[in-house]
Amino acid sequence: MEDQACPRCKTTKYRNPSLKLMVNVCGHTLCESCVDLLFLKGSGSCPECMVPLRRNNFRVQLFEDPMVEKEVDIRKRVLRDYNKKEEDFATLQEYNDYLEEIETIIYNLCNNIDIIGTNKRIEAYRRENREVIQRNKTRMGREEYELEEMLELERAQEEARKQELAELENEQKKEKSAREGSAHRRTNVQWQRCR
Numbered sequence: 597m598e599d600q601a602c603p604r605c606k607t608t609k610y611r612n613p614s615l616k617l618m619v620n621v622c623g624h625t626l627c628e629s630c631v632d633l634l635f636l637k638g639s640g641s642c643p644e645c646m647v648p649l650r651r652n653n654f655r656v657q658l659f660e661d662p663m664v665e666k667e668v669d670i671r672k673r674v675l676r677d678y679n680k681k682e683e684d685f686a687t688l689q690e691y692n693d694y695l696e697e698i699e700t701i702i703y704n705l706c707n708n709i710d711i712i713g714t715n716k717r718i719e720a721y722r723r724e725n726r727e728v729i730q731r732n733k734t735r736m737g738r739e740e741y742e743l744e745e746m747l748e749l750e751r752a753q754e755e756a757r758k759q760e761l762a763e764l765e766n767e768q769k770k771e772k773s774a775r776e777g778s779a780h781r782r783t784n785v786q787w788q789r790c791r
Contacts, residue, residue, distance in 0.1 A: 600660060602627035604643050614762040617657040622647040623666030623706075625657055656755065663706070670705045674698060677722050679732040 600617060601608040604626055609615050616628040624644045626634065634640035635651045642649055659665050678698045685691040704714040722729065 600625075602630055604630040614758070614765065616758070618654040619657040619662050619665045619669075620647075620649050620654050621666070621669065622649070623662050625662045625665075626654075658751070658754075667702065667706045671702055674702055674705070674718065676733075677718065677725075677729050679729060679736075681732070684728070684732075 600615070602615070602617065602625065607615055607627055607629075617625045618628055618631050619625050620642065622642050622645050624642050626643070631651070631654050634643075634649070640649055641647060655669075657665055659668070675698070678694075678701075680691075680694060682688070682691045685694065701714055701718065704710055
């Protein structure tokens with residue numbers, strides 16, 4: 597397994613277990629410290645692909661592969677608008693064509709293929725289907741809401757576990773430091789007695 601690292605400062609999870617990698621819309625990662633440094637001046641661009649970035653688009657990386665992270669983000673954004681269900685179509689073939697269109701859009705955006713044309717296509721769909729999109733958003737089933745809540749809860753729990761682990765590590769370092777300081781003082785006292 598390849599060790600996760602920040603491409604900018606080269607810090608790895610091995611050297612710094614509490615390293616928090618952040619990912620942006622371009623799919624490239626930076627550690628939290630590098631993100632903070634990048635946005636000290638207010639705006640910045642990705643060090644790898646030079647895409648202009650905004651601080652509020654960064655989020656904690658959940659998956660080891662940043663491209664998976666990028667696809668999940670794109671899929672969520674696309675499915676907010678392309679939210680028709682099978683019962684919205686007259687035939688199964690129409691529904692399958694619709695699903696194929698969604699996958700083509702996601703593939704294009706993930707692989708940087710005709711981004712401008714694909715975004716225009718999404719915007720046109722959004723305009724033409726505004727009412728249907730809104731109706732389907734309100735019609736979203738209880739199961740989907742529960743699933744989203746469960747996922748959000750899992751993310752929050754994972755973040756809390758990471759925070760707890762970092763605090764525990766800091767506490768252990770302080771205790772070790774205090775023990776070493778105490779042992780050093782005892783050694784000095786014993787040395788002074790021998791004089």
